[in-house]
Amino acid sequence: MGSRRNFVKKTAIVGTGLALAPSIALGTNTNYNNKLNVGLIGVGLRGTNHLNNLLLRDDVNVVAICDIDQRRNDIALDMISKAEQTKPKVFGENDYDYRNLLASKKVDAVIISTPWLWHTRMAKDSMIAGKYTGLEVSAANTMEECWDLVNTHEKTGTHLMILENVCYRRDIMAVLNMVRQDVFGELVHFRCGYQHDLRFVKLNDGKTAYGKGVEFGEKGISESAWRTQHSLLRNADVYPTHGVGPIATMCDINRGNRFVSISSMASKGIGIHNYIVKNGGKDHPNAQLKFKQGDVITSMIETSNGETIIVTHDCNLPRPYSLGFRVQGSEGIWEVDGNRIYIEGKVEKSHRWDEATPWLDKYDHPLWKKYGVKATGAGHGGMDFFVIQAFIESAKKNIAPPLDAYDAAAWSAITPLSEVSIANNGESQDFPDFTRGNWVKRKPYNWIKDGY
């Protein structure tokens, strides 16, 4: 959603809370024309990417869309019209009109692609409304919100899937396949993170989304309108899931393993300020702001199985993109940087890296083998096809998704926990056990058997 905060008009439902939300028909799959009826909350750049993938499917009707930026609704309607599909119901009169979308009995499942501060609020409402819920990353901003996701899921019995697309990246799924086939032996250590120069995303001129200007918030548009505020006020890893999600699936977090504790440190934060001075001059009002977020934030996580995971957030300095994955076990190691691998006794030369590509090809995940051609072009190198596929297939059967409310909570908890740790000189923080002990009996999700 674009500029939600610009809308001040509110409907009657605003402020009355969920007690007055329309009555809810629990359970999904009302099977409108034998298809899953999906509603989209947020059809900004991310939401329309999902829309695009939904329009390519023959098992989905997009029956409702909601964005407070009507231009975005128009773009979405145009896409739907060009795909020769039925015009959906449109919402977005005000900040809380999404609740009217949720009240629609026609909607089976909802995909939420809005600014971060709306994620948990909307997901909670959606679960209460009985809609199978897909939620964009990060899922939650605070520890209370992490619990909201879990508790609402448990209370309502409605499923939540965190739509972490990187879990479906081709190399990640090949490595997951290798992990399952014991290629790395017993797992010991991981690295990951979000290392992406976002200065040109966090700041713009209020007209162009990327590349020009040093405005944000009220004067910015697109992501700068809402995302930058988190860099201004929070010294935390505010975006951990692209890195830690894939690692969590490999080491079975919440399914026989769990995050136990975290310790975080932040470097100085100079990148955004420098960018403002360089592109807007030292007299620009934004050059006077003190951005609290450290440029490079490092977190060390310990799991109950004794692995360590190093998570990096590095978004304010000039650097090429890398999620910096490393998977290391008793038999070998894979690193995405340098595209290299070493498996004891199985690589060409002792103590020398092999190129990873032939290994990734050999262990290409069955899902990618099956759907790879279809996935290509779906966005982000095919990942987006798979994450939507998993969501739709799970929602159609109304079964637990591969990446669920407990995953959303545990991964997102890195944000508030890293913030406290940084503020306390790296003091380690305990993760809550969002499964309330159930991680000891929950089984790893079988992505191959279940087909998504």
Add this chain to the structure above:
Amino acid sequence: MGSRRNFVKKTAIVGTGLALAPSIALGTNTNYNNKLNVGLIGVGLRGTNHLNNLLLRDDVNVVAICDIDQRRNDIALDMISKAEQTKPKVFGENDYDYRNLLASKKVDAVIISTPWLWHTRMAKDSMIAGKYTGLEVSAANTMEECWDLVNTHEKTGTHLMILENVCYRRDIMAVLNMVRQDVFGELVHFRCGYQHDLRFVKLNDGKTAYGKGVEFGEKGISESAWRTQHSLLRNADVYPTHGVGPIATMCDINRGNRFVSISSMASKGIGIHNYIVKNGGKDHPNAQLKFKQGDVITSMIETSNGETIIVTHDCNLPRPYSLGFRVQGSEGIWEVDGNRIYIEGKVEKSHRWDEATPWLDKYDHPLWKKYGVKATGAGHGGMDFFVIQAFIESAKKNIAPPLDAYDAAAWSAITPLSEVSIANNGESQDFPDFTRGNWVKRKPYNWIKDGY
């Protein structure tokens, strides 16, 4: 030195302590034939490598050697003889015979290349004896020993150089050169570590140094005789200096900056045990041992200038060697893994890595330009030539070396501090200020001006 502990015979000096050490002629440069007279304590594999470099120089006499393994003394004598140089005095009758070497007025400077537990003890004695002291890494094992190095240096006025050869690696010096020329802008974040599969070093068959057997300690030889014990009993980064030394020179630790705090986490430790079981069988007595050292130990260090440094110790799992360097600032980033660099506005394509090689060539350090040809073949790709060069030139002038007692202490303190942090669930530990406040006025060492 090889098997020091095998010698039980002690001379009278043993146990009497330093009070009875021979009287000391403070000051060096007695200028025996206008050359620096060097004594070597420890002529094992590392010591004879230094010897080899010393024998190639025309400004050094090797006047004394000391090893309790007489076979190592014989090898050293043979090297000296083949170089057609005067036979040195030989010591090594027992563990404390090195003190007799230190008592020799003929010796101006001493290089200590012995097992870790002897490093600080010998360096302290050497400084008290007034010998310009070169000490192999790591310099100290405990916090008390870190202070011993500093306090003895201050009390005696004798200089200590920590012989950290990686500070002189060609790529490291080129990057140091880039740092000094502000190519990376304001420094923000660093990574480094010792990532080296040492299982075949820590375990052997008591006959071959590397590659066979699963013995160590009394039944092992070479490094396995003394090094492995540290993996058995200490869950700490026991070998931090190859990584952190070069980074410390780049960010001026103890010279306008200092290490402030550290937080460390250890993964499970399974690598050594697995290696023993695989190569010695599960019934081998060593398969019953519990090695305390985690396989991957990660430390986060915060500096007073607000940089963060991630230091890794990863020596018990199958993996190719890498010190994992990364240098990141406001203008760009260099990573040794992948041999890549990004400098904003100066690389070919925005958001794309450049190959680092042309940059490293362009900023090749003046010292490497001058001595590169000579250095090649000196050991470890030329680094060893330079570290010895710096030591000898500093000792000849009796001036402070580039890497001094404060550096030795600060870098080595990572071992005891990481140990306490790990034992306390990652609780951050404060570094002592070994300079007693002087870091605020100490100037960065000018490696170019001073010529080494």
